[in-house]
Amino acid sequence: MxxxxxxxxxxxxxxxxxxASGPDAIMEExxxxxxxxxxLFAQDIRGSVAHATMLAHQGIISSDDKDKIVHGLNTIxxxxxxxxxxFSRRLEDxxxxxxxxxxxxxxxxxxxxxxxxxxxxxxxxxFRLWVKEELQKTERMLTGLIAAFLDRAEEHAESVMxxxxxxxxxxxxxxxxxxxxxxxxxxxxxxxxRHAIEHLDESPIGAAALAGTGYPIDRHxxxxxxxxxxxxxxxxxxxSDRDFAIEFxxxxxxxxxxxxxxxxxxxxWSTPQFGFVRLSDAFSxxxxxxxxxxxxxxxxxxxxKTGRINGSLIALLTIxxxxxxxxxxxxxxxxxxxxxxxxxxxxxxxxxxxxxxDMTVNTARMKAAAGSGFSTATDLADWLVREAGLPFRDAHHxxxxxVALAESKGCDLAELPLPDLQAIHSxxxxxxxxxxxxxxxxxxRKSFGGTAPSxxxxxxxxxxxxx
Numbered sequence: 001m002x003x004x005x006x007x008x009x010x011x012x013x014x015x016x017x018x019x020a021s022g023p024d025a026i027m028e029e030x031x032x033x034x035x036x037x038x039x040l041f042a043q044d045i046r047g048s049v050a051h052a053t054m055l056a057h058q059g060i061i062s063s064d065d066k067d068k069i070v071h072g073l074n075t076i077x078x079x080x081x082x083x084x085x086x087f088s089r090r091l092e093d094x095x096x097x098x099x100x101x102x103x104x105x106x107x108x109x110x111x112x113x114x115x116x117x118x119x120x121x122x123x124x125x126x127f128r129l130w131v132k133e134e135l136q137k138t139e140r141m142l143t144g145l146i147a148a149f150l151d152r153a154e155e156h157a158e159s160v161m162x163x164x165x166x167x168x169x170x171x172x173x174x175x176x177x178x179x180x181x182x183x184x185x186x187x188x189x190x191x192x193x194r195h196a197i198e199h200l201d202e203s204p205i206g207a208a209a210l211a212g213t214g215y216p217i218d219r220h221x222x223x224x225x226x227x228x229x230x231x232x233x234x235x236x237x238x239x240s241d242r243d244f245a246i247e248f249x250x251x252x253x254x255x256x257x258x259x260x261x262x263x264x265x266x267x268x269w270s271t272p273q274f275g276f277v278r279l280s281d282a283f284s285x286x287x288x289x290x291x292x293x294x295x296x297x298x299x300x301x302x303x304x305k306t307g308r309i310n311g312s313l314i315a316l317l318t319i320x321x322x323x324x325x326x327x328x329x330x331x332x333x334x335x336x337x338x339x340x341x342x343x344x345x346x347x348x349x350x351x352x353x354x355x356x357x358d359m360t361v362n363t364a365r366m367k368a369a370a371g372s373g374f375s376t377a378t379d380l381a382d383w384l385v386r387e388a389g390l391p392f393r394d395a396h397h398x399x400x401x402x403v404a405l406a407e408s409k410g411c412d413l414a415e416l417p418l419p420d421l422q423a424i425h426s427x428x429x430x431x432x433x434x435x436x437x438x439x440x441x442x443x444x445r446k447s448f449g450g451t452a453p454s455x456x457x458x459x460x461x462x463x464x465x466x467x
Contacts, residue, residue, distance in 0.1 A: 034087050036336050037094045041080050043129040044094050045073045047122065050225040051205055052113055058216050060116065065109040072106040073098070094126070095119055116215040117208055120239040120327045124204035127335060129226065131248050134342045135197050141349040142190040142255070146183050146467055148356040153179035154460050158453045160438045161276065161366035162375055171378055172370040172438040175361060177451040180459050182262055187463070189255040196251055200244035203228040207238035210326040240326040242316065245338050249313040252345045256306040259348045263299040266355060270296050274369070278360040283351070298351050305344040312337035370438045374403045374413055379435045379444065388427035398425045412436075 049070050056066035076098055079085040091097045103110040156175035163173035203223035206213065212235040219231035232238040269276035283298040316337045319330050377399050384395035401424045406413050414436035421428045434440060446452040449459065 032089045033093045033332050033335070034089055034091065034097060036339060037123075037126075038087055038097070039335075039339060040094050040123075040126040040130055041098070042077065043126040043133075044098055044122070045077045047125045047129065047205060047226065048073055048098070048113055050222045051117060053225065054218055054221045055112070055115055055215075057221065058218055060215050060217070061112045065112050068106040068109040069102070069113050072102045072110065075105055076101050093119075093123075095122055116213040116217050117205060118210075118239070120209050121204050121207040121235075124207070124239055124241070125226070127242075127338075128200055128204060128244055131244050131338065132197060132200055134338075135193050135200075135248060135251075138251075138255075138342075138345065138349070139190055139193045139197075141346065141353070142186050142193065143467060145349055145353045145356070146186050146190070146463065148353050149179045149183045149186070150460055150463055150467065152176075152356060152361075153183065153456065156361060156363070157456045157460070159361065159363045159366060160370045160442055162370045162372065163451070169369070169372055169375050172375050172441045173445075173451040174442055174453060174456060175363070175366060176453070176456045176460075177442075180456060180463075182258070183459075183463055185258045186255070187466075189251065189258060192251045192254065196244070196247045198229075199247060201229040202232045203230070204232050204238045206231060207235035210236050210239050236326045240323070240328075240331075242320055242331060242334050245334050246313070246316055246320065248338060249309070249316055249341055252309045252341045253306075253313045256309040256345060256348060259352050260303045260306040262352060263303040266299040266359070267296050267303070270299075270359075275362055275365045276369070277362065279355060280358050280360075283355050283358055298355060302348045302351050305348045308344050309341045312341040367438065371412060371414075374406065376413055376436045376438065376441050377403050379441045380413060380432065382444075383432050383435050384425070384427070387429075387431065388425070390425075390427070 052061070052066050052069040052073075055061045056063050061069075076085065079101075085101070087097055088100070091100055099110065099113065102113065153176040156179065157177075159175040160172055161175045161178060162169045163171050163178070203219065203226055205222050205226070206217050206219035223229070223231045232241075266277065266279070268274055270279055279296055279298070283296070316334055319333050319337075323330055380402060381392065381395040381399040384390045384398055385392050388395075390398065402413060402416065402421060405420060405424070406416050409416070414433060418428070418430055421432065435444065442451050442453070444452065446455055449455065
C-alpha cells in the first residue's frame, strides 16, 4: 500500500505540480471552456428560450414546462448580468452551467429543454448569434469612422499636400482627397461585413448532433424567433461549419491592415520631420527620459493590434484545415481567437476614429511639402503634350532635362527662367508657369475620382448619401 502511494506521488509529480489529481485534473483543464465561452451566456439563453417555445408549440413538451423553463432562464440571465451567478469549471461549458442552474431552479422540467437538440447545434447557434451581433457592431463602428473621414475631407477639400508613391513625393493632391482614399478602404470593409452577415444568417438549431432529429420540430419557427433569415439546409455541415467565424476573422484582418496603414501614416506625419499633423495629449504619451518627446502611442498600438488579428485568423484556419466531418472537439478552440480579434478590432477602430477627429492638420506645412521634389513635373509634361503637340514620351524626356537643370540650380521648376526652359525646347512659352504651381496642378485633375477639389466634393456628397 505504501509502495502504491509512492507511485501515485511520483506519477503526480511527472504530470506537474499544477495538476494535483493527475490525469483527471489535466483532462478537466484541457476540456473546460467555461473560462471563455461564458461570454456566450446571453446567446445561449436566447437560443434556449426560442427552442423551448418551439417545442411547446409543436406539442413536444407541455406549455407548463415551457413556462417554467423560460422563467428559469430569465432568472439565470438576471443572475449573470448582476454578477450573482457562480460559474463552475467542473460543468465544463456555458451550456452545462446554465442547464445545471436551471435544474436547481425548476426541477425535472429543466431536463426537457435539451429535447431535439445537441450541444453541437447549440454551440453553433450561440457562436453564430455572437458573431452576427459583433459584425453588426463592427458595421456601426466603421460607419462612424467613415463619417469622421468625410468631415475631415470636407474641411480640407482644397488643402494641398504631397501625394506619394514609394514614400517619395509624386504629385500634389489634397488632404481631402487623401482622406477619401480611406473612406473607400473602410467602405469596402463595411461592405464585406454586410456580406458576411448575409452569409451567416441561417439558424443552426435543430441540426442536433449531426443527423437532425426525429422529433416534429419547426426549424423555421426558431429561425424567425432568433432573427435569422432561414434555417441551415444540411445538418452535417451545420455542426461542422465555422466559415462564419473564419470570415469574420478575414474581415477583421483586412480592416486591421487598413487601420495599420493609416496608423503608419499618422506616425510618419506626426514626426517633426514631416509635421503634417499633431495629436493631442489624449492620443499621445511622453518619454520617461526625454521631456521633448510626444509619442503617437495610440497609433503605434493600433498598428500592433493587426498582428494579433492576423494570428487569430491563421490559428483558426489551422484548427479547421484537417477536421473530418462533422464535429470534433478541436472546434472548441475557435472562440478565443474570435473573441480576442473582435476586442482588438473594436479598440483599433475606436482609437482611430478618435485620432482622425482629434488631430490638428498643419496645412501650411503640407502645402510647403507639396511643392518639393519637383512634384509638378508631370504637369509640365502634360502641358507640352497639350500646347506644343509633343508625343508624351518626348514630353517626358524634355521634362526630365528641365528637372535636372532645376536640380543643378537648386530651384523648383516654377523658378526656372523662361530662357532656360526654351533652351531645352523652343515651344515652351510663359504660359507654362500657369500649370507649375501645386494649386493649379490639383485643380486640373478633374477626371472622375481625381484630386481636384470639385471632384473631391462630388465624392464626399456621394458617400454622405451612402453612409
